[in-house]
Structure formats: structure tokens, C-alpha cells
Amino acid sequence: MPVDSFVFYRTFLPSLCGLDDPVVLSFDNTAFLNAYAEDETGMPQHFIHSGNFFSRPHSTKPELRTKERVLALQEQLINAKTAGFITLNVPVSCEIKTPIWEYARDIRVGALEQSLRAAMWARERTVRPDLLYAGFEVGTYSDALYIFDKASNANFTRLSAGFGLFSRFSKFRAEDRLQQFEVLAAYNRLLHEHGDMRFHASGGSALNVLELLAYSNVSSADGSSAVLAGLAYGSVLTTSGRLIRANKLEEWKCECGFCASKSQRDALTALKCSPEARVTHNIHVIRSAEARINEALKDNTIAELTEKRLNEYDKKELWKCYALVREQKPGM
Numbered sequence: 553m554p555v556d557s558f559v560f561y562r563t564f565l566p567s568l569c570g571l572d573d574p575v576v577l578s579f580d581n582t583a584f585l586n587a588y589a590e591d592e593t594g595m596p597q598h599f600i601h602s603g604n605f606f607s608r609p610h611s612t613k614p615e616l617r618t619k620e621r622v623l624a625l626q627e628q629l630i631n632a633k634t635a636g637f638i639t640l641n642v643p644v645s646c647e648i649k650t651p652i653w654e655y656a657r658d659i660r661v662g663a664l665e666q667s668l669r670a671a672m673w674a675r676e677r678t679v680r681p682d683l684l685y686a687g688f689e690v691g692t693y694s695d696a697l698y699i700f701d702k703a704s705n706a707n708f709t710r711l712s713a714g715f716g717l718f719s720r721f722s723k724f725r726a727e728d729r730l731q732q733f734e735v736l737a738a739y740n741r742l743l744h745e746h747g748d749m750r751f752h753a754s755g756g757s758a759l760n761v762l763e764l765l766a767y768s769n770v771s772s773a774d775g776s777s778a779v780l781a782g783l784a785y786g787s788v789l790t791t792s793g794r795l796i797r798a799n800k801l802e803e804w805k806c807e808c809g810f811c812a813s814k815s816q817r818d819a820l821t822a823l824k825c826s827p828e829a830r831v832t833h834n835i836h837v838i839r840s841a842e843a844r845i846n847e848a849l850k851d852n853t854i855a856e857l858t859e860k861r862l863n864e865y866d867k868k869e870l871w872k873c874y875a876l877v878r879e880q881k882p883g884m
């Protein structure tokens with residue numbers, strides 16, 4: 553079944569807890585609980601992932617990221633606003649300078665099977681199996697086909713994969729993007745045979761690929777780039793999906809809900825001076841894209857919307873990603 557809605561979960565930030573758009577949390581995010589400890593009414597819809605094996609503290613203390621600890625802490629976060637949680641995705645290696653696809657197949661498959669066992673283990677124990685997404689760290693078409701098929705045969709209808717890790721290195725950036733959509737192409741091939749499935753793409757979801765993700769029947773995605781870009785790099789998103797340093801802007805015209813409430817000059821000053829303003833603008837741009845995507849899914853015009861975005865952004869590798877998925881999409 554093709555996906556009929558798409559939700560983007562952006563990184564949670566305590567200083568923006570006044571915004572109630574969907575957020576993603578790590579399994580051990582106590583700041584989230586603290587932010588809403590006294591009043592839960594403004595708590596946003598959220599998705600809980602199983603933590604990044606490649607960043608602190610888990611990169612230096614892997615014992616903090618076991619399937620037992622992940623599930624126990626996820627269950628402390630689960631409430632009526634939880635949309636899903638991802639089981640432990642076991643990496644091929646914690647050494648993160650070599651991309652997954654460069655490892656030998658038996659090592660890659662070994663890690664994927666361990667992830668599937670972790671998902672089965674969690675399904676037997678969790679109080680909310682209905683919210684469970686089986687999580688994988690997978691980087692090739694054939695591995696994805698193998699493990700998604702196996703998971704589907706084990707009656708998992710909600711799957712998730714982590715993406716974008718190797719795009720941090722410029723020499724792997726283009727290939728990492730292609731491998732992401734190879735994996736999603738494999739998922740689409742599986743959708744030919746199986747009915748009602750959901751897929752959460754964790755990471756690898758910058759603004760310029762949101763349409764492509766929805767086109768690939770991804771039902772939800774999470775990402776940090778809009779928040780990180782505004783905070784750490786001082787950048788603002790343009791509607792075409794590019795990031796520009798705010799301190800280089802000389803004039804500014806933006807129709808987003810945040811900027812449109814101010815004069816052009818005040819909006820520009822706010823973007824230059826305030827990290828929160830930049831993040832708020834970036835989030836507004838992403839939410840507008842998400843709304844357009846959901847309209848297109850309803851009208852069955854997601855292919856046209858995706859092509860429009862790819863024309864605006866004009867990157868050869870994204871067109872290749874589009875072609876990869878188009879070949880495997882159900883009903884094609």
C-alpha cells in the first residue's frame with residue numbers, strides 16, 4: 553500500500569518547548585520529560601529512537617546502549633503523544649570512518665540479524681508492541697531486501713533504518729545518499745508483495761529530500777539538520793532547500809509564519825542575532841514543505857511535487873535516487 557501521510561520529526565530542543573510540532577528523542581532524553589514535568593498539555597507528538605552509537609556517550613560507553621536499557625528507558629518516555637519507538641539498530645562496527653557497504657557481506661548480515669533478534673526480543677517484552685519499529689543500520693540494496701523480507705516474514709509491519717552517517721565525510725556524501733535510496737528502493741520492492749507497512753527514516757532527511765522520502769513511501773522521518781544548522785552553523789534554510797549563513801544576508805524576504813509576523817528588517821536582524829530565531833524560521837520552512845507533501849499524497853501528485861523540488865535544487869545524484877525508487881515503486 554502506498555503511504556498516505558508523511559510526518560517529519562525534528563530534534564527536540566528544550567529552549568523551543570513552546571513550539572508543539574513533532575519532535576524526535578533519543579531513548580535517554582530526560583530533558584524532554586523535565587521540560588513538560590509540570591504541565592503536559594503542550595507536549596508535542598514524538599518519536600523515540602534507540603540512540604546514536606556514533607556519538608557520545610554511546611560511542612565511548614557502548615554498555616549504555618544495550619537492548620535492555622534502551623527498551624526500559626523508552627518505556628519511561630512512552631505516553632499518549634508517542635507515535636513510535638525504534639528498536640536497537642546494531643551497527644556493523646563502531647568505527648565510523650568506513651562506510652557500511654565496504655564491509656564484507658557476512659559481517660554486514662551478522663549485524664542485521666542481531667538487530668532483528670533485538671527487535672523480536674523487544675516485541676515480546678514491550679507493553680506497546682503497536683508502536684514498535686524494527687530498527688536496522690543497513691546500507692545496500694541486497695542487504696535491505698534480505699533483512700526487510702526476513703523482518704516482514706517475522707510479522708514486523710513497521711520498519712526503520714538509520715541514514716546519513718557517512719554523508720558527514722565529503723568523499724562519501726554522494727554515495728551515502730545513493731545507498732540510502734537503494735535501501736528505500738528495496739523497501740518499495742517489498743511493498744509490492746506485502747500490504748500495510750510503515751517505514752521511518754532516521755537521519756538523512758534534509759529539506760531537499762523530504763519529497764523524495766515521501767515519494768519512496770517513507771511514512772515518517774527524523775533529522776537534526778534544520779535545528780543544528782540554525783544553532784551551530786548560524787544558517788537559515790531557503791525554500792529551495794539550501795542553507796545560507798545568516799550573517800551573509802543583506803536582504804531577506806520570507807513568507808514563513810515566523811518571518812511574516814515581522815517587518816523584513818526585524819526578521820533579518822532576528823535571524824542574524826538569535827539562534828532561536830534561525831531555528832524557528834527553519835522549522836517553519838520544513839513544516840510548510842511537510843504540509844505540501846501531505847496535500848500531494850492525498851491528491852496523488854507526489855511524483856510531480858518531487859520533480860519540482862529536484863528541478864529547483866538541481867542535483868544530479870538526487871535525480872538518480874528518484875530513478876532508483878521509481879523502478880521499484882508498487883503499481884509502477
Ligand SMILES: [Zn+2]
Nearest residue numbers: 806808811833
Ligand atoms: Zn522565515
